[in-house]
Amino acid sequence: MQTDRRQPPDNHPKMYEETGCFDPNSMAEGGDDGISQSVKHHKEDDAAVSAIELELQKHLAFNVEDTHTQSISINSNTHSIHDPANQNHQILPPYEHSHSNWDSGVVSADHMGGFDQNENDQSQQSFINTDISSSFAQSQTPPLLNLLQFPRCTTSSMLPPNSSISFTNPDHHFPVPPPTSTDVLYDPLFHLNLPPQPQPPLFRELFQSIPHGYSFPASASRAAANSLFGEIGDERDATGAFYEDGDVGVHLDNRVLEFSRDLGCIGRRRETAGKPTKHFATERQRREQLNGKFKALKDLVPNPTKNDRASVVGDAIEYIKELLRTVNELKLLVEKKRCVRERRKRHRTEDDDEGMKPLVDPADQSYNSSLRSSWLQRKSKDTEVDVRIIDDEVTIKLVQRKKIDCLLFVSRVLDELQLDLHHVAGGHIGDYYSFLFNTKIYEGSSVYAGSIANKLIEVMDKQYAAVPPTSCAY
Amino acid sequence: MEFVGSASTQSCITQKRGRRVYGDDRDFKSKNLTAERRRREKLSNRLLTLRSLVPIITNMNKATIVEDAITYIEKLQMTVKVLSDQLLEMESSSEESERPRNDEINAAEEMKKHGIEEKVEVTNVDGCKLWIRIISKKKRSRITKFLEAMASHGFELSDTNVTTFKGATLISSCLNGVYSYKIEAEQVKELLQEIIKSI
Numbered sequence: 001m002q003t004d005r006r007q008p009p010d011n012h013p014k015m016y017e018e019t020g021c022f023d024p025n026s027m028a029e030g031g032d033d034g035i036s037q038s039v040k041h042h043k044e045d046d047a048a049v050s051a052i053e054l055e056l057q058k059h060l061a062f063n064v065e066d067t068h069t070q071s072i073s074i075n076s077n078t079h080s081i082h083d084p085a086n087q088n089h090q091i092l093p094p095y096e097h098s099h100s101n102w103d104s105g106v107v108s109a110d111h112m113g114g115f116d117q118n119e120n121d122q123s124q125q126s127f128i129n130t131d132i133s134s135s136f137a138q139s140q141t142p143p144l145l146n147l148l149q150f151p152r153c154t155t156s157s158m159l160p161p162n163s164s165i166s167f168t169n170p171d172h173h174f175p176v177p178p179p180t181s182t183d184v185l186y187d188p189l190f191h192l193n194l195p196p197q198p199q200p201p202l203f204r205e206l207f208q209s210i211p212h213g214y215s216f217p218a219s220a221s222r223a224a225a226n227s228l229f230g231e232i233g234d235e236r237d238a239t240g241a242f243y244e245d246g247d248v249g250v251h252l253d254n255r256v257l258e259f260s261r262d263l264g265c266i267g268r269r270r271e272t273a274g275k276p277t278k279h280f281a282t283e284r285q286r287r288e289q290l291n292g293k294f295k296a297l298k299d300l301v302p303n304p305t306k307n308d309r310a311s312v313v314g315d316a317i318e319y320i321k322e323l324l325r326t327v328n329e330l331k332l333l334v335e336k337k338r339c340v341r342e343r344r345k346r347h348r349t350e351d352d353d354e355g356m357k358p359l360v361d362p363a364d365q366s367y368n369s370s371l372r373s374s375w376l377q378r379k380s381k382d383t384e385v386d387v388r389i390i391d392d393e394v395t396i397k398l399v400q401r402k403k404i405d406c407l408l409f410v411s412r413v414l415d416e417l418q419l420d421l422h423h424v425a426g427g428h429i430g431d432y433y434s435f436l437f438n439t440k441i442y443e444g445s446s447v448y449a450g451s452i453a454n455k456l457i458e459v460m461d462k463q464y465a466a467v468p469p470t471s472c473a474y
Numbered sequence: 475m476e477f478v479g480s481a482s483t484q485s486c487i488t489q490k491r492g493r494r495v496y497g498d499d500r501d502f503k504s505k506n507l508t509a510e511r512r513r514r515e516k517l518s519n520r521l522l523t524l525r526s527l528v529p530i531i532t533n534m535n536k537a538t539i540v541e542d543a544i545t546y547i548e549k550l551q552m553t554v555k556v557l558s559d560q561l562l563e564m565e566s567s568s569e570e571s572e573r574p575r576n577d578e579i580n581a582a583e584e585m586k587k588h589g590i591e592e593k594v595e596v597t598n599v600d601g602c603k604l605w606i607r608i609i610s611k612k613k614r615s616r617i618t619k620f621l622e623a624m625a626s627h628g629f630e631l632s633d634t635n636v637t638t639f640k641g642a643t644l645i646s647s648c649l650n651g652v653y654s655y656k657i658e659a660e661q662v663k664e665l666l667q668e669i670i671k672s673i
Binding site: 289290293294296297300301309310313314316317319320321323324326327330331333334337338341405407408411412414415420421422423424425426427428446448450451 | 513516517520521523524527528536537540541543544546547548550551553554557558560561564565614615617618621622624625630631632633634635636637638
């Protein structure tokens with residue numbers, strides 16, 4: 001039966017060409033199938049139509065994932081489902097089968113129009129037509145259509161540009177068309193699973209013939225490529241340069257990558273967002289890429305220490321923790337500021353006595369029950385800064401190497417940042433100056449640890465730059 | 475060259491050395507093996523920690539851990555930037571409250587309550603070194619002004635300590651003159667008193 005379906009050309013050459021042996025048709029011709037009967041049964045049943053439609057879409061979605069080599073298994077599936085009764089899902093096997101055949105041939109609904117000529121049962125035809133048209137108007141159609149591109153290239157190397165239109169236009173509806181507009185995309189030999197040797201050069205040609213910006217949906221490529229492109233891997237190396245330029249390379253690259261395990265050289269160009277698999281031609285490329293990532297990580301971190309992988313990762317860990325603390329701190333501050341603002345607005349509108357406005361409103365504290373705390377470390381060439389904030393107290397540890405009047409500058413900076421210096425301790429130790437500053441944040445100021453640290457480093461470095469590098473003796 | 479996995483370590487070391495020499499070579503290999511293993515474990519542990527921090531993880535191999543970490547760090551940095559810009563914006567549009575005066579009033583009262591008086595002490599320590607000790611009322615940015623004044627007069631302060639207690643500030647420091655000549659303690663004391671009064 002399967003072979004029967006596969007070879008109706010003898011019986012209905014025209015139909016086969018245009019429809020890729022759409023089953024209900026052939027079965028109607030062939031006679032004893034329950035399918036065609038059930039089709040006729042269902043033609044009046046609108047509810048059934050929609051149910052079928054849904055299931056068809058589901059199955060199509062499933063089928064799109066399969067390679068065409070599995071179409072045979074689908075066929076055997078349909079085989080088993082064929083027999084019996086009046087069930088809605090029975091309509092599916094013909095669709096499945098038709099899908100697999102369409103796989104090897106038809107796509108455009110232009111072909112559906114061809115039915116009219118062959119099928120007397122108009123209502124059945126229109127039912128099938130609308131059904132398929134609506135279901136295939138989905139995005140699943142393009143993958144199918146794309147699938148068909150490949151066999152196409154065995155028969156003709158150049159695709160007519162207008163046929164590609166049917167692929168890229170997802171809104172393409174399938175009206176009942178005049179037969180003359182039919183594009184025959186069917187390759188009668190395709191289903192035989194010919195070895196792909198003749199394909200590669202044509203495939204390349206195919207790529208070149210496709211206008212820039214054209215991109216294959218992944219699923220279709222995946223379906224077709226396993227058989228087609230297994231052999232191309234080696235050739236890719238030679239044509240690697242081709243993929244380097246232009247949009248085509250990128251688009252094709254994505255899709256090609258997703259389906260072929262053998263295309264190692266593509267692995268070089270990886271898409272960063274959401275790419276599921278990478279493939280490398282050599283271990284060396286894999287290592288290089290890994291090293292590149294470590295380097296990128298190192299560049300992100302503010303105070304990179306050693307250059308080996310373990311310490312890069314260690315620094316990254318500390319930095320992530322620090323960033324999380326900073327984010328929390330900032331959120332708290334923004335929240336506080338907002339509360340204060342709202343309180344002020346409220347007071348103003350209520351016409352309170354301005355002078356008696358308490359600064360720490362008990363109501364305010366209920367908003368900020370969490371204690372603000374953060375800790376930050378920053379290093380520059382000659383300066384190390386450690387800033388710790390708990391609630392409104394800031395403790396700054398400063399270590400400096402060269403000899404400048406750091407106290408003065410730091411004090412200035414602290415004034416700018418609205419920090420009230422309470423305690424300073426420290427002095428000259430060996431080559432370094434080390435100080436500990438205990439400060440309080442003035443009410444209303446919203447500095448955060450990062451800003452303090454950065455400002456200090458900035459000022460210190462500026463001063464160092466200003467001082468000529470003479471000996472420390474003064 | 476990075477080689478992950480102990481199985482390949484043997485071969486890698488052989489390759490590194492270029493020739494196969496047995497006996498002595500074996501000991502060398504085994505020593506290195508332990509160190510190498512430790513190094514790898516260290517890296518592996520750290521990668522695990524990194525992974526535990528990053529909320530969005532896709533696959534579980536080295537490359538993707540690092541990649542996800544990079545993405546996460548960039549995302550956090552963006553968040554920090556956005557929040558701090560927001561804060562800055564709020565800062566600029568908000569009003570400043572008048573705090574300092576209250577502080578000063580309180581400071582003076584506190585000092586009086588506890589019997590602390592303003593004082594300037596200067597002592598000659600060693601040659602041209604003087605030790606100064608100043609107790610003054612705590613005022614906003616007074617310390618800065620004091621330090622600036624010191625710098626402008628050419629005094630160099632070393633071993634400075636500042637502390638605050640009950641509205642009073644105590645500054646103790648060791649003062650070196652810029653010029654090598656000896657400076658009189660009395661002169662300095664008067665100078666300092668003037669300075670304190672002025673700031």
